[in-house]
Amino acid sequence: MEQGYVRAWGGNLAEPVNAELEAAIRNDPNACAPYLVYGDWLSERGDPRGPFIAVQGARLDRPDDEALKEEERRLLGEHESALLGELAGNHGPDEGVALEWYAGFLRKVVLGGDPYVLDIEGVCGTLVHLPSAKFLSELTVSFDCRSYGDPPDIMRAFDVPPSLRSLTVVLRFDSPFATPADLSRLYPKLAQLEDLRIDLKDVELGTIALPELRRLELRADLRQNVRSLATAALPKLTTLLLFDTTPAPVDFAPILESGALGTVRHLALGRRVSIAALLGAPVVKHLETLDLSRTRIDDAQAEALISSAGALKHLESLDLSENRLSKPVAERLVRALDPVRVSIARREPRS
Numbered sequence: 001m002e003q004g005y006v007r008a009w010g011g012n013l014a015e016p017v018n019a020e021l022e023a024a025i026r027n028d029p030n031a032c033a034p035y036l037v038y039g040d041w042l043s044e045r046g047d048p049r050g051p052f053i054a055v056q057g058a059r060l061d062r063p064d065d066e067a068l069k070e071e072e073r074r075l076l077g078e079h080e081s082a083l084l085g086e087l088a089g090n091h092g093p094d095e096g097v098a099l100e101w102y103a104g105f106l107r108k109v110v111l112g113g114d115p116y117v118l119d120i121e122g123v124c125g126t127l128v129h130l131p132s133a134k135f136l137s138e139l140t141v142s143f144d145c146r147s148y149g150d151p152p153d154i155m156r157a158f159d160v161p162p163s164l165r166s167l168t169v170v171l172r173f174d175s176p177f178a179t180p181a182d183l184s185r186l187y188p189k190l191a192q193l194e195d196l197r198i199d200l201k202d203v204e205l206g207t208i209a210l211p212e213l214r215r216l217e218l219r220a221d222l223r224q225n226v227r228s229l230a231t232a233a234l235p236k237l238t239t240l241l242l243f244d245t246t247p248a249p250v251d252f253a254p255i256l257e258s259g260a261l262g263t264v265r266h267l268a269l270g271r272r273v274s275i276a277a278l279l280g281a282p283v284v285k286h287l288e289t290l291d292l293s294r295t296r297i298d299d300a301q302a303e304a305l306i307s308s309a310g311a312l313k314h315l316e317s318l319d320l321s322e323n324r325l326s327k328p329v330a331e332r333l334v335r336a337l338d339p340v341r342v343s344i345a346r347r348e349p350r351s
Helices: 019-027 033-044 049-061 066-078 080-087 120-129 184-189 223-230 275-279 282-286 299-307 327-337
Strands: 003-007 014-018 097-102 105-111 138-144 166-172 195-200 215-220 239-244 266-269 289-291 317-319 341-343
Touching: 014 019, 014 033, 019 033, 033 049, 049 066, 049 080, 066 080, 080 097, 080 120, 105 120, 215 223, 275 299, 299 327, 327 341
Parallel strands: 105 138, 138 166, 166 195, 195 215, 215 239, 239 266, 266 289, 289 317, 317 341
Antiparallel strands: 003 014, 097 105
16 A cells, blocks of 8 residues: 655654555545544554544544543644644634544634634645645635724635535625635635535636536625626536625526536525526526525516416425515415425515
Protein backbone atom coordinates (compact mmCIF):
# COMPACT_ATOMS: atom_id res chain seq x y z
CA MET A 1 0.00 0.00 0.00
CA GLU A 2 1.26 3.43 -0.93
CA GLN A 3 2.23 5.39 2.15
CA GLY A 4 4.21 8.45 3.22
CA TYR A 5 4.22 11.32 5.67
CA VAL A 6 2.74 14.79 5.71
CA ARG A 7 3.59 17.50 8.24
CA ALA A 8 0.57 18.60 10.24
CA TRP A 9 -0.22 22.26 9.54
CA GLY A 10 1.08 24.20 12.52
CA GLY A 11 1.71 20.98 14.47
CA ASN A 12 4.82 19.12 15.56
CA LEU A 13 4.07 15.66 14.25
CA ALA A 14 4.78 14.18 10.83
CA GLU A 15 1.58 12.22 10.22
CA PRO A 16 1.80 8.97 8.25
CA VAL A 17 -0.33 8.78 5.12
CA ASN A 18 -1.77 5.74 3.35
CA ALA A 19 -3.23 6.71 -0.02
CA GLU A 20 -5.09 3.41 -0.50
CA LEU A 21 -6.86 3.58 2.86
CA GLU A 22 -7.70 7.26 2.35
CA ALA A 23 -9.22 6.43 -1.03
CA ALA A 24 -11.48 3.86 0.65
CA ILE A 25 -12.73 6.56 3.04
CA ARG A 26 -13.35 9.03 0.21
CA ASN A 27 -15.32 6.41 -1.70
CA ASP A 28 -17.73 6.02 1.23
CA PRO A 29 -17.19 8.92 3.68
CA ASN A 30 -20.27 8.06 5.76
CA ALA A 31 -19.18 4.50 6.52
CA CYS A 32 -17.24 4.08 9.75
CA ALA A 33 -15.43 0.86 8.84
CA PRO A 34 -12.80 2.41 6.49
CA TYR A 35 -11.89 4.93 9.20
CA LEU A 36 -11.40 2.14 11.73
CA VAL A 37 -9.08 0.29 9.35
CA TYR A 38 -7.10 3.48 8.85
CA GLY A 39 -7.05 3.99 12.63
CA ASP A 40 -5.55 0.53 13.16
CA TRP A 41 -2.88 1.30 10.56
CA LEU A 42 -2.05 4.61 12.26
CA SER A 43 -1.95 3.02 15.73
CA GLU A 44 0.57 0.45 14.49
CA ARG A 45 2.82 3.39 13.62
CA GLY A 46 2.37 5.16 16.92
CA ASP A 47 0.29 8.00 15.57
CA PRO A 48 -2.08 9.53 18.16
CA ARG A 49 -4.89 9.79 15.64
CA GLY A 50 -5.18 5.99 15.64
CA PRO A 51 -6.57 5.68 19.19
CA PHE A 52 -8.66 8.82 18.61
CA ILE A 53 -10.32 7.19 15.59
CA ALA A 54 -10.96 4.01 17.61
CA VAL A 55 -12.62 5.91 20.48
CA GLN A 56 -14.78 8.08 18.25
CA GLY A 57 -15.74 5.06 16.18
CA ALA A 58 -16.82 3.22 19.34
CA ARG A 59 -18.85 6.24 20.44
CA LEU A 60 -20.93 6.00 17.26
CA ASP A 61 -22.32 2.72 18.66
CA ARG A 62 -22.29 3.83 22.31
CA PRO A 63 -22.85 7.61 22.33
CA ASP A 64 -23.79 7.69 26.04
CA ASP A 65 -20.81 5.69 27.29
CA GLU A 66 -19.19 7.97 29.90
CA ALA A 67 -15.86 6.15 29.82
CA LEU A 68 -15.59 6.65 26.07
CA LYS A 69 -16.54 10.32 26.43
CA GLU A 70 -13.78 10.83 28.99
CA GLU A 71 -11.21 9.01 26.87
CA GLU A 72 -12.20 11.12 23.86
CA ARG A 73 -11.70 14.32 25.89
CA ARG A 74 -8.36 13.07 27.18
CA LEU A 75 -6.99 12.20 23.75
CA LEU A 76 -8.16 15.47 22.21
CA GLY A 77 -6.68 17.44 25.09
CA GLU A 78 -3.31 15.68 24.96
CA HIS A 79 -2.95 15.80 21.18
CA GLU A 80 -4.87 18.95 20.25
CA SER A 81 -1.86 20.66 18.64
CA ALA A 82 -1.12 17.64 16.46
CA LEU A 83 -4.77 17.16 15.50
CA LEU A 84 -5.77 20.80 14.99
CA GLY A 85 -2.58 22.70 14.20
CA GLU A 86 -3.24 26.46 14.25
CA LEU A 87 -6.83 25.83 15.36
CA ALA A 88 -5.68 24.33 18.68
CA GLY A 89 -7.05 26.59 21.41
CA ASN A 90 -8.68 28.79 18.78
CA HIS A 91 -12.06 27.17 18.39
CA GLY A 92 -15.34 27.35 20.29
CA PRO A 93 -18.21 29.84 20.62
CA ASP A 94 -15.98 32.75 21.66
CA GLU A 95 -13.69 32.26 18.66
CA GLY A 96 -16.52 31.78 16.16
CA VAL A 97 -15.23 28.37 15.05
CA ALA A 98 -17.38 25.28 15.73
CA LEU A 99 -15.97 21.83 14.99
CA GLU A 100 -17.75 18.51 14.55
CA TRP A 101 -15.74 15.28 14.47
CA TYR A 102 -16.46 11.92 12.88
CA ALA A 103 -14.22 8.90 13.49
CA GLY A 104 -11.07 10.91 14.16
CA PHE A 105 -11.46 13.55 11.45
CA LEU A 106 -13.36 16.80 11.11
CA ARG A 107 -16.75 16.23 9.49
CA LYS A 108 -18.26 19.74 9.78
CA VAL A 109 -16.94 23.25 10.47
CA VAL A 110 -19.05 26.36 11.12
CA LEU A 111 -17.47 29.82 11.00
CA GLY A 112 -19.39 32.77 12.45
CA GLY A 113 -19.20 35.49 15.05
CA ASP A 114 -17.49 38.83 14.47
CA PRO A 115 -16.17 39.03 10.87
CA TYR A 116 -13.68 41.73 11.89
CA VAL A 117 -12.14 39.61 14.66
CA LEU A 118 -12.03 36.12 13.14
CA ASP A 119 -9.07 35.55 10.82
CA ILE A 120 -11.13 33.98 8.05
CA GLU A 121 -8.23 33.66 5.65
CA GLY A 122 -6.09 32.01 8.33
CA VAL A 123 -8.80 29.58 9.41
CA CYS A 124 -9.65 28.58 5.84
CA GLY A 125 -5.96 28.25 5.00
CA THR A 126 -5.53 25.95 7.98
CA LEU A 127 -8.50 23.80 6.94
CA VAL A 128 -7.14 23.41 3.42
CA HIS A 129 -3.83 22.02 4.72
CA LEU A 130 -4.88 20.36 7.99
CA PRO A 131 -4.74 16.53 7.96
CA SER A 132 -7.73 16.39 10.32
CA ALA A 133 -9.80 18.18 7.65
CA LYS A 134 -8.78 16.03 4.70
CA PHE A 135 -12.26 14.41 4.70
CA LEU A 136 -14.17 17.57 5.69
CA SER A 137 -17.68 17.17 4.29
CA GLU A 138 -19.59 20.28 5.38
CA LEU A 139 -18.56 23.92 5.76
CA THR A 140 -20.82 26.78 6.85
CA VAL A 141 -19.72 30.42 6.82
CA SER A 142 -22.31 32.72 8.37
CA PHE A 143 -21.74 36.36 9.32
CA ASP A 144 -24.17 39.16 10.09
CA CYS A 145 -22.42 42.43 9.19
CA ARG A 146 -25.49 44.66 9.45
CA SER A 147 -24.28 46.38 12.62
CA TYR A 148 -21.05 47.44 10.93
CA GLY A 149 -20.12 49.86 8.17
CA ASP A 150 -18.61 48.42 5.02
CA PRO A 151 -18.40 44.63 5.36
CA PRO A 152 -15.02 42.91 5.00
CA ASP A 153 -14.36 41.21 1.68
CA ILE A 154 -14.83 37.77 3.15
CA MET A 155 -15.03 35.89 -0.13
CA ARG A 156 -11.68 37.22 -1.34
CA ALA A 157 -9.98 35.52 1.61
CA PHE A 158 -12.18 32.44 1.48
CA ASP A 159 -10.76 29.06 0.51
CA VAL A 160 -12.17 25.55 0.64
CA PRO A 161 -10.82 22.00 0.86
CA PRO A 162 -11.68 19.81 -2.17
CA SER A 163 -13.42 17.16 -0.06
CA LEU A 164 -16.53 19.31 0.59
CA ARG A 165 -19.95 17.80 -0.11
CA SER A 166 -21.94 20.72 1.38
CA LEU A 167 -21.16 24.44 1.44
CA THR A 168 -23.30 27.18 3.01
CA VAL A 169 -22.36 30.85 2.77
CA VAL A 170 -24.55 33.43 4.54
CA LEU A 171 -23.39 37.05 4.56
CA ARG A 172 -25.86 39.73 5.59
CA PHE A 173 -25.03 43.44 5.35
CA ASP A 174 -26.66 46.76 4.59
CA SER A 175 -23.76 48.69 3.07
CA PRO A 176 -24.26 49.77 -0.59
CA PHE A 177 -20.48 49.71 -1.07
CA ALA A 178 -19.90 46.01 -0.51
CA THR A 179 -17.80 44.17 -3.07
CA PRO A 180 -19.82 41.58 -5.02
CA ALA A 181 -18.84 38.09 -3.93
CA ASP A 182 -17.25 36.14 -6.78
CA LEU A 183 -17.87 32.41 -6.34
CA SER A 184 -16.48 31.26 -9.68
CA ARG A 185 -12.90 30.92 -8.43
CA LEU A 186 -14.05 28.24 -5.97
CA TYR A 187 -15.74 25.94 -8.50
CA PRO A 188 -12.57 24.04 -9.53
CA LYS A 189 -12.13 22.98 -5.88
CA LEU A 190 -15.75 21.89 -5.49
CA ALA A 191 -15.81 18.92 -7.83
CA GLN A 192 -17.40 16.73 -5.10
CA LEU A 193 -19.93 19.31 -3.90
CA GLU A 194 -23.52 18.06 -3.69
CA ASP A 195 -25.28 20.86 -1.78
CA LEU A 196 -24.65 24.60 -2.22
CA ARG A 197 -26.56 27.25 -0.25
CA ILE A 198 -25.80 30.91 -0.86
CA ASP A 199 -27.43 33.82 0.98
CA LEU A 200 -25.75 37.02 -0.22
CA LYS A 201 -27.02 40.44 -1.08
CA ASP A 202 -24.65 40.78 -4.01
CA VAL A 203 -23.05 37.77 -5.65
CA GLU A 204 -21.50 36.97 -9.02
CA LEU A 205 -21.96 33.31 -9.93
CA GLY A 206 -19.88 33.43 -13.10
CA THR A 207 -19.60 30.29 -15.20
CA ILE A 208 -21.04 27.49 -13.08
CA ALA A 209 -19.64 23.99 -13.50
CA LEU A 210 -20.34 21.66 -10.57
CA PRO A 211 -20.57 18.07 -11.82
CA GLU A 212 -21.88 16.46 -8.60
CA LEU A 213 -24.23 19.20 -7.35
CA ARG A 214 -27.69 17.89 -6.42
CA ARG A 215 -29.13 20.89 -4.59
CA LEU A 216 -28.69 24.64 -5.17
CA GLU A 217 -30.36 27.26 -2.96
CA LEU A 218 -29.72 30.88 -3.83
CA ARG A 219 -30.97 33.96 -1.99
CA ALA A 220 -29.55 37.03 -3.68
CA ASP A 221 -30.07 39.70 -6.30
CA LEU A 222 -30.78 37.28 -9.13
CA ARG A 223 -31.01 39.80 -11.95
CA GLN A 224 -27.27 39.80 -12.63
CA ASN A 225 -27.07 36.01 -12.47
CA VAL A 226 -29.81 34.91 -14.86
CA ARG A 227 -27.33 34.12 -17.63
CA SER A 228 -25.06 32.19 -15.24
CA LEU A 229 -27.97 30.02 -14.11
CA ALA A 230 -29.32 29.54 -17.64
CA THR A 231 -25.95 28.28 -18.91
CA ALA A 232 -24.87 26.36 -15.81
CA ALA A 233 -23.32 22.91 -16.17
CA LEU A 234 -25.15 21.00 -13.41
CA PRO A 235 -25.77 17.51 -14.82
CA LYS A 236 -27.00 15.99 -11.53
CA LEU A 237 -29.03 18.88 -10.13
CA THR A 238 -32.41 17.76 -8.78
CA THR A 239 -33.37 20.64 -6.47
CA LEU A 240 -33.23 24.32 -7.42
CA LEU A 241 -34.44 26.99 -5.00
CA LEU A 242 -34.23 30.58 -6.25
CA PHE A 243 -35.25 33.48 -4.03
CA ASP A 244 -34.66 37.01 -5.25
CA THR A 245 -33.94 39.53 -2.49
CA THR A 246 -34.72 42.73 -4.42
CA PRO A 247 -38.10 44.39 -5.02
CA ALA A 248 -37.48 44.56 -8.77
CA PRO A 249 -38.99 41.80 -10.95
CA VAL A 250 -36.71 39.06 -12.28
CA ASP A 251 -37.15 37.48 -15.69
CA PHE A 252 -36.84 33.76 -14.94
CA ALA A 253 -37.69 32.79 -18.54
CA PRO A 254 -34.08 32.26 -19.75
CA ILE A 255 -33.49 29.92 -16.80
CA LEU A 256 -36.76 28.03 -17.17
CA GLU A 257 -36.33 27.59 -20.91
CA SER A 258 -32.69 26.50 -20.77
CA GLY A 259 -31.46 22.94 -20.99
CA ALA A 260 -29.69 23.39 -17.65
CA LEU A 261 -32.76 22.29 -15.70
CA GLY A 262 -33.41 18.99 -17.43
CA THR A 263 -32.67 16.97 -14.29
CA VAL A 264 -34.49 19.26 -11.83
CA ARG A 265 -37.39 17.63 -9.98
CA HIS A 266 -37.93 20.15 -7.18
CA LEU A 267 -38.20 23.85 -8.04
CA ALA A 268 -38.87 26.94 -5.94
CA LEU A 269 -39.14 30.45 -7.34
CA GLY A 270 -39.37 33.44 -5.02
CA ARG A 271 -40.72 36.96 -5.60
CA ARG A 272 -42.58 37.78 -8.79
CA VAL A 273 -43.04 34.97 -11.29
CA SER A 274 -44.57 35.01 -14.76
CA ILE A 275 -47.14 32.22 -14.68
CA ALA A 276 -47.31 32.16 -18.48
CA ALA A 277 -43.53 31.70 -18.79
CA LEU A 278 -43.56 29.03 -16.09
CA LEU A 279 -46.39 26.99 -17.62
CA GLY A 280 -44.70 27.04 -21.01
CA ALA A 281 -41.29 25.97 -19.70
CA PRO A 282 -40.01 22.45 -20.48
CA VAL A 283 -38.82 21.95 -16.90
CA VAL A 284 -42.40 21.86 -15.58
CA LYS A 285 -43.07 18.53 -17.27
CA HIS A 286 -40.39 16.83 -15.17
CA LEU A 287 -41.12 18.42 -11.80
CA GLU A 288 -42.32 16.51 -8.76
CA THR A 289 -42.71 19.52 -6.47
CA LEU A 290 -43.17 23.22 -7.23
CA ASP A 291 -42.89 25.99 -4.64
CA LEU A 292 -44.46 29.33 -5.62
CA SER A 293 -45.03 30.59 -2.10
CA ARG A 294 -44.68 34.33 -1.53
CA THR A 295 -44.55 35.04 -5.26
CA ARG A 296 -47.37 37.63 -5.18
CA ILE A 297 -49.73 35.45 -7.18
CA ASP A 298 -53.17 37.04 -7.29
CA ASP A 299 -56.59 35.84 -8.45
CA ALA A 300 -55.90 36.68 -12.11
CA GLN A 301 -52.75 34.55 -12.14
CA ALA A 302 -54.51 31.80 -10.24
CA GLU A 303 -57.11 31.71 -13.00
CA ALA A 304 -54.28 31.01 -15.44
CA LEU A 305 -53.22 28.09 -13.26
CA ILE A 306 -56.79 26.79 -13.21
CA SER A 307 -57.02 27.04 -17.00
CA SER A 308 -53.77 25.08 -17.38
CA ALA A 309 -54.37 22.64 -14.53
CA GLY A 310 -53.74 19.70 -16.81
CA ALA A 311 -50.11 20.76 -17.21
CA LEU A 312 -49.59 20.54 -13.45
CA LYS A 313 -51.51 17.41 -12.45
CA HIS A 314 -48.40 15.25 -12.55
CA LEU A 315 -47.00 17.17 -9.56
CA GLU A 316 -46.86 15.60 -6.12
CA SER A 317 -47.22 19.00 -4.44
CA LEU A 318 -47.67 22.68 -5.24
CA ASP A 319 -47.00 25.33 -2.60
CA LEU A 320 -48.96 28.55 -3.11
CA SER A 321 -48.95 29.75 0.48
CA GLU A 322 -48.56 33.41 1.41
CA ASN A 323 -50.00 34.68 -1.86
CA ARG A 324 -52.87 37.07 -2.54
CA LEU A 325 -55.67 34.68 -3.38
CA SER A 326 -59.28 35.13 -2.44
CA LYS A 327 -60.94 32.20 -0.72
CA PRO A 328 -63.29 31.29 -3.62
CA VAL A 329 -60.46 31.27 -6.19
CA ALA A 330 -58.20 29.31 -3.86
CA GLU A 331 -60.90 26.67 -3.39
CA ARG A 332 -61.47 26.40 -7.16
CA LEU A 333 -57.75 26.04 -7.70
CA VAL A 334 -57.47 23.19 -5.21
CA ARG A 335 -60.36 21.36 -6.89
CA ALA A 336 -58.93 21.92 -10.38
CA LEU A 337 -55.54 20.50 -9.41
CA ASP A 338 -56.81 17.46 -7.52
CA PRO A 339 -55.07 15.04 -6.71
CA VAL A 340 -52.04 17.36 -6.38
CA ARG A 341 -51.34 18.36 -2.77
CA VAL A 342 -51.83 22.12 -2.83
CA SER A 343 -50.76 24.28 0.12
CA ILE A 344 -52.57 27.59 0.42
CA ALA A 345 -52.09 29.64 3.57
CA ARG A 346 -53.74 32.74 2.23
CA ARG A 347 -52.55 36.31 2.48
CA GLU A 348 -55.69 38.39 2.12
CA PRO A 349 -55.79 40.58 -1.02
CA ARG A 350 -55.42 44.27 -0.39
CA SER A 351 -58.68 46.20 -0.66
